[in-house]
Amino acid sequence: MKYRYITLLMGTVLSGCTSIQETLFPAPNVVFIMVDTLRPDHLGIYGHSNPTSPYLDQYASEGMVFERAFAHSGWTLPSTVSMMTGLYPHEHRVGRAPDSPSEFGSLPKERQTMAEVFQTAGYQTMAVVNNTFLAPDFGLAQGFDTFDYRGADNQDIRSAKESTNVALDWWAQTEGQKFLFWHVMEPHMDLLPPKEARGAFVKEPTVDVPFDFKQGATITKQPPAERNTQQIADVLALYDEEILAVDQQLGRLVEGIGTDNTIFVFTSDHGEEFWEHDDFEHGHHLKGVLTHIPLVFWGKGIPKGRERSVVSHLDMFRSVLELATLPIPEGTHGEMLIGSPLPSRRMVLSENTLYGDPLLSVVSETHRLEINQETKMASLWTVDEQGMEQEVLQDNLDTLAEPLFNYIRTVRGDVKTIEQVSGPSVPSQDAFQNLKKLGYIDAER
Ligand SMILES: [Zn+2]
Incomplete structure (x- = not known):
């Protein structure tokens, strides 16, 4: 087993002097869990009435739950690239081209991913991923020794069960410190619950299954x-x-790995709209139903608690690396979320859409500003404690929106669309066909 040396500055001890002690202990493994299309308000730890998440609730009760965490986009590709690079969508530019709906970006090799930082530090790295937007063509395979990708269409996905088998096999066969990215697709359309769960919350649905x-x-x-x-x-x-x-399957994964020397991070790439704003699915705006995401840390060295500050996937990126005492790539963003107080009045910028006009939005503890970059129109909403829009405001807009505009100026400079996505536009015919199958291109809307 490999070890990394960490120097701890010890506090005043009985002798009254401060000493520096060299301490040797194994660096933690990290398991990064991303459940596609998962809304926090459908999980027990975020107050849901159906018992959808007994295992997660149990782990979260021993860890840190972030109540107001937000993604940097409302669909898979730009959101996942932000969490893996510590960069905003306007920086990594991997999303949908605003003026060319069938073109998508790919992460350039020069960019450093979270997986590359782990790999460089001597970790064994593996991804088990199932969304077509996570195909190697989009550039997120960099840094993984093994990138076990399975394209999906709505009718045919590799199950969480099978993904767990693959992950646990790799874990058992691999020596040394490990970084595992486990991604599953079940909550994404189509809705066809496997037999283990089918009937738990509705016996005879009034819609066809699969929905x-x-x-x-x-x-x-x-x-x-x-x-x-x-x-x-x-x-x-x-x-x-x-x-x-x-x-x-999360229960199987965590029990199979154990928490002794492993940090677990749980999140989703975006939520799902169920007609709250008169539409369905995801990728078409940046409101709370799509950008509010679960974020939970547990395992080695993670304290218990619940945090109410507004936080984001960029904070998660930095925290994962800091917890593993790894270097933070230059030019990346985010604050350490564990063990130190966060600055007050934080905000999160989200960008890029898969369908419709290009948008950007900023959410604070009290408001969301959404800007249509094509029509140059903006709307300002009050938001509840979960970041969900309550009321669109008509009066006193300049004053109320000023802090949010100032935030955009600081983080982004302007509100222009992302000029050009980087790398090949449509990566390959196979990936393009898979995207079509998944319903992302030419979807009937
Ligand atoms: Zn997704």
């Missing part, structure tokens, strides 16, 4: 007052069953 894009689009087209509330409740119950299926 697919076509059925979702049918509901979207109905006037809001005419939508069948029972159908929507059943869609949510199926979503909850998919989450339960993931939680069962």
Whole structure:
């Protein structure tokens, strides 16, 4: 087993003097868990009424839960690249090209990923990923010794169970310090809960199972007052069953690995809209239902607690590396989330859409400012404690929006669209076909 030396500055001891003690202990393993399309308000630890997440709730009770954590985009590709690079979407420029909807970016080799930092430090690194937007063509394979990617379409995904088998096999066969990225897709459309979870929250749904894009689009087209509330409740119950299926596998993964010398980080890339803003699915705006995400740390050295400050995936990036005492790549962002107080009045910038006009948004503890970069129109909302929009404001906008505009000036400089995504636009025919199958391109909306 490899060890890294860490020097600890010891406090005043009985003799009354300060001493420096060389301490030797194994660097922690890190397991980074990303559940696609997972809303925090459908998890027990965030107050959900259905018991969707007994394992996660148990682990979180021994760890740190971030109540107001936000993603930097509302869909997989730019959001995941931000969490893996510590950069905003306007910096890594891996998303959808604002003026060319079928073109996507790829992360250049010069960029350093979280996995590369672990690999350089001597860790064994592995990813088990299942979303087509995580295909190697998009550049996130860099830094992984093993990148076990499986493309998905809505009808055919590698299950969380199978992904867990692959991850546990690798874990058992691999010596030394390990960094594992475990990504699963169940809560993403189509909703077809596996038999282990099917029926847990709805026995006889009033929608067809699998619940697919076509059925979702049918509901979207109905006037809001005419939508069948029972159908929507059943869609949510199926979503909850998919989450339960993931939680069962999370339990297997964590029990199989053990928490003695491992730090676990749990998050999602974005949420899902269930017609709260008169639309469905994700990628089409940056409001709370898509950008509020779960964020939980537990395992070696993680204190218990709940944090209410506004935090983001960039903070998560920095914290993962600091917890493993690894160097932080130059030019990256974020604050350490564990063990030190956070500055007050924090905000989070989110950018890039998969469908519709290009947008950016800033959320604070009290407001969200959303800017349409094409029409140059902005809207200002009050948000509740979960960052969910409550009321769109009409009065006193200049004064109320000023701190949020100032934040954009500081972080981004201006509100222009991301000029050009980097690297090849549509990566390869295979990836492009898979994207089409997944419903991301030419989707009926
Ligand atoms: Zn996603």
